[in-house]
Amino acid sequence: MSYLMTIKSLLLGAAASLTALAAAQAADLPMTKGEAVEYVKVCSAFGPGFFYIPGSDTCLKIAGEIRADYRFYNQSGDGIKANTKNDFGSDFYKQNRDIHSSAFNTEARISFDARTQTEFGLLRSFFQIRGISHPINWDSTKDTSGNTFSIKYAYIQFGGLTAGYAHSFFGFYDLDFGNTVWGPYYAQSNVVNLLAYTADFGSGFTATLSIEDGRDHRQNAFAKNQQGGQQIPDVVGQIRLKQDWGSVAVQAAAHQYRTAETIVPRENKWGYAVGGTLLVNIPVIDKGHFVIEGQYADGALDYLGIGSSKLKGQNYFFNSNGGFDGGKGWSVTAELGGNFAPQWGANLVGAYIDTTYDKFSNLGDRKVKEYSLTGNVVYTIVKGLTVTGEVTYTHQTIDNLSYVPAAGVAAIARDAKSDFWMGGVRIKRTF
Template sequence: MTMKSLLLGAAAGIAAIGTAQAADLPMTKGEAVEYVKVCSAFGPGFFYIPGSDTCLKIGGEIRADYRGFGGDNIGFVKNTDTDNVFLSKGKFNRNNDRIKFNTQGRIWFDARTETEWGLLRSYFQINADSNHWSGTRNRFQIDKAFIQFGGLTAGYAHSFFGFYDNDYGNTIWAPYYAESNTVNLIAYTAQFGGGFSATLSIEDGRDHRQDGWGVSDFAVQGGQQVPDVVGQLRFDQSWGAVAVQAAGHQNRTAEALLPRSNKYGYAVGGTALIKIPAIDGGHFIVEGQYANAALDYLGAGNTVLGGADRIIDINGRYQNGKGWSVVAELGGNITPTLAANLVGSYIDTKYDRAFDARKTSIREYTIAGNLVYTIVKGLTIGAEVAYTNVRAKGFPTSADLGETVQVGNAKANIWSAGVRLKRTF
């Protein structure tokens, strides 16, 4: 037998032994791959989180804003030497920006699960601004973060006082005067059928405070003892919706302020929505409210001069800020790619003898219109023009803090216009 024959025989034997051993091994399968599945129960964009029955939607926006301003500059100025506050009014000075740019990124997560007790939902949104209009650069802000379970809503959500701002509020930048705050709350909404619902919301009163005209001396509030209580009755139908709402708000002075006080303010309001079926997305909505020592519910924080729930007058007595506001919007899609909105809003607040004047008051109104054109799906360009008129009466006024200060009047006319490019995904 040659060496070649021996090597071939050995190789054949090894192969036979290996085949026999392999036949004795158990058969195995590859690991199963779990693919992401589309969840159609809650609309487009939702998918099942792998390994769970929870549907998740991730979305976001990029907003590139370019704005310009013109007209008067009006505001409160504090003289640090005399500790007095003056109402100053004049043309834009060299410290004011006529042009402002800002880019904002938004991202949100919407997770929903159907349970035997109803829908369980959690929502989280964060906004990041490159150069916010307030002057803060690289500002990150929690927009909303809440849990919903059946009729329960808990977390950081839009106030249940009114619904214009939450459901519409379609101006690009222009101010309007209505409740527009996101607040910490816990609320329950009961559905009675036929479109009727009722909501009771316990809301953090610190999120609803109006402390003054940017000057803490006007009113300093103490710690919260009682939260705000907000109630709303709402009726929804195919033609639109109506609602009435009311709120109670605590005003408690700080330890250092004398005389000390613990009083309560309130607000009442109503909203009416009429859908216009002849126009895609066509709507007319109006919302109005009255408040006494609870000016946040009027939208006072959106005004040029702001306002205070209560102030101490020159005689050391507390004066409630009170007044009313209204906002109305008409809008819809003119064509499948072009939408238009026209908004008008007015606010009137006053104090009795705040600066030894018979009446101290601030009146402001804004008219704004915008057009939004859809370039391609998910990309729009919008343009807006707005006019704001401000009138203040009964305030200390001075063009120069060194001049003699008198109780007088001031008025201002402010124009703004701008363009927004928005990508939604």
């Protein structure tokens, strides 16, 4: 025991000596306060959350969010399953044990917004990346286990120039609208690679010309392997007026579609889309708004927001005359929302999309229609933490759908209808 006590005394003595020596040496060192530039300073020029990057005049904002989703799903009717065998909906199935009636999903996003005021105008770069764990598939038939990481936005803005991966300038959808968890939004909401210039004429009046990657605007549910490579990018134009009462915009787009090398006849054709949007602010409630978007397309169905629908669509198809034509259609979406109490908000979204394919194959004219109604309620638990409950009803119809009644029996044309209910909860943390 005395031996252990001796070792303990020696160790304590050595530690005390080292501490005293370090303190004496530190006392001999000069103590200076760091220059102000070494400290992170608040940047108030661009709103809350920005700070100066030390040693520069660039302001940076780092933000993010985490979404935890829990969803339930039910289907009735014919159970159209389109875009699964490259045949534009020749499969039928009922609600069965292969369909996921419930699913969980988690998504995380982080963004970096850097801004510098220069003598030629504002220089801005924005980047957002997201990771998704076990993504939820729309039709509830595919097992989508695993994690995915992708770029949500990545663009540069300088004066009126926008270059990079950003929202298409066709339409009005942005981070403020499309306030649904799962409900479809039949309007242009794509993020695409683009190069655009916006001219500001004052008094809220702007005009934009955007050259956009046509590959990001393709819809080819039927002709997946029969569409040729991109030759000319899409051209998009928008005129917009923004005032205190709201905003109004009109837009147009041109989209080229081409047959593949193996298809005869080899042809190049142009499709187009036109649309208009109206936003009305409702000042009697916090963030109150009503927005309606409508668009028509011929050979450019992506601009209808058809990618948000369950049935998808196709820019062109082979007709009964042996040639190929562009699919036509129109869509409209309206959203009413706002905060009706300090901690409560709600959104109601109605949407309809209608596409036609005249003389489709040998089965006559085909029409694909879908409408959806979504409602949700958002409760803010504390600042930055919300929980949302949502219910969506969707009805879809395909006229003259190819259907094989039994093996060895020739295909017949018939109409098919299905109804879908989807509900769930989202817990979201933003910072």
